[in-house]
Amino acid sequence: MxxxxxxxxxxxxxxxxxxxxxxxxxxxxxxxxxxxxxxxxxxxxxxxxxxxxxxxxxxxxxxxxxxxxxxxxxxxxxxxxxxxxxxxxxxxxxxxxxxxxxxxxxxxxxxxxxxxxxxxxxxxxxxxxxxxxxxxxxxxxxxxxxxxxxxxxxxxxxxxxxxxxxxxxxxxxxxxxxxxxxxxxxxxxxxxxxxxxVPEEDYEIPFGEADVKREGDDATVVTLGLHVHRALEAAEALADDGVEAEVIDLRTLVPLDTETVVESVRKTGRLVVVDEDYRSFGLTGEIVARVAEGALSDLEAVERLAIPDVPIPYARPLEREVNPGVEDIAEAVRATGA
Missing domain, CATH: 3.40.50.970 (Thiamin diphosphate (ThDP)-binding fold, Pyr/PP domains)
Incomplete structure (x- = not known):
């Protein structure tokens, strides 16, 4: 590679x-x-x-x-x-x-x-x-x-x-x-x-190809941006308890790699979607809908983490409260029954 x-x-x-x-x-x-x-x-x-x-x-x-x-x-x-x-x-x-x-x-x-x-x-x-x-x-x-x-x-x-x-x-x-x-x-x-x-030579990453940053069989965590790293940290903590979470970095939203997400959920049966955008009418709902369309019979549990529908606060404790953290992701994975 x-x-x-x-x-x-x-x-x-x-x-x-x-x-x-x-x-x-x-x-x-x-x-x-x-x-x-x-x-x-x-x-x-x-x-x-x-x-x-x-x-x-x-x-x-x-x-x-x-x-x-x-x-x-x-x-x-x-x-x-x-x-x-x-x-x-x-x-x-x-x-x-x-x-x-x-x-x-x-x-x-x-x-x-x-x-x-x-x-x-x-x-x-x-x-x-x-x-x-x-x-x-x-x-x-x-x-x-x-x-x-x-x-x-x-x-x-x-x-x-x-x-x-x-x-x-x-x-x-x-x-x-x-x-x-x-x-x-x-x-x-x-x-x-x-x-x-990073290689010195130029290379392209094709649009519409998500990256499985960590493989696992117990739950699928789909995210992007900053929360890829928070999800990976949460996955390592979960592994200490015997739970192996698969972490998928979407990398591109348009086009969206639905196939990689659906294949993972068919394997794990559990889906957690993490987003730093707002919860309503956003990415979390879109991913859940696409998985339901493509793998409903395999889907046992779903959890969504996102910014609540409020302006993002200035105060540090309040900002941390609305933005999903590592512990929040781990708790969401556990909530699926993984």
């Missing part, structure tokens, strides 16, 4: 930047634009070092107007360029949702295929660091619900690089959602796991 063969380890932010730089060297039509992506290198290090190599014509700081620069990226993509536009926080989507959903996602369809929109909308998601209700959401389900956009969510440096290469090369709009806690920032320590061996 390429991942095992690599000798060096990268943080997720460095892996993302490496993929972007490789694509920019190979194609002059690839460029980066967004708030604080040039001089600052992205507030979560998502573009660190790109300005020094590629200059301001291809790494562009923009005014604080998401409506303007997302719209400009859509136009550039339709003219044959491959922009990477960073929406600093996914929470800011409300400012530019017309450009995202009515333009970026729909213009290929509305033009009868006359134009493609080969752009990456890169955005930071997630809480756990007390940034309150307008800077702490994931909103995976919001973007996955709306047709016309591919949606990817890496959880490790290896996946982050491979998914970024695939996203930039794709002829369709891709929403690339990275969790702040996984980036490897000095001021926001990452959990064990996101920093992984």
């Amino acid at each position: 390429a991942q095992a063969a690599a000798e060096r380890e990268l943080t997720m932010s460095r892996a993302m930047v490496e993929a972007i730089a490789t694509e920019m060297r190979g194609d002059d039509e690839v460029f980066v634009m967004g708030e604080d992506v040039a001089d600052y290198g992205g507030i979560f290090d998502s573009t660190q070092g790109l300005l020094e190599e590629f200059g301001r014509d291809r790494v562009m700081d923009v005014p604080i107007s998401e409506t303007a620069f997302i719209g400009a990226a859509v136009g550039a993509a339709q003219q044959g360029m491959r922009p990477i536009a960073e929406l600093m926080f996914v929470d800011f989507f409300g400012v530019c949702m017309d450009q995202i959903y009515n333009q970026m996602a729909k213009n290929t369809y509305m033009s009868g295929g006359a134009v493609n929109v080969p752009m990456v909308l890169m955005t930071a998601v997630g809480g756990t660091y007390n940034d309150a209700a307008q800077h702490s959401q994931t909103l995976y389900g919001t973007f996955a619900h709306l047709p016309g956009m591919k949606v990817v969510v890496p959880s490790t440096a290896y996946d982050a690089k491979g998914l970024m290469h695939a996203a930039i090369r794709d002829d369709n709009p891709v929403v690339y959602m990275f969790h702040k806690r996984l980036m490897g920032l000095g001021w926001m320590p990452a959990p064990e796991g996101p920093k992984t061996p």
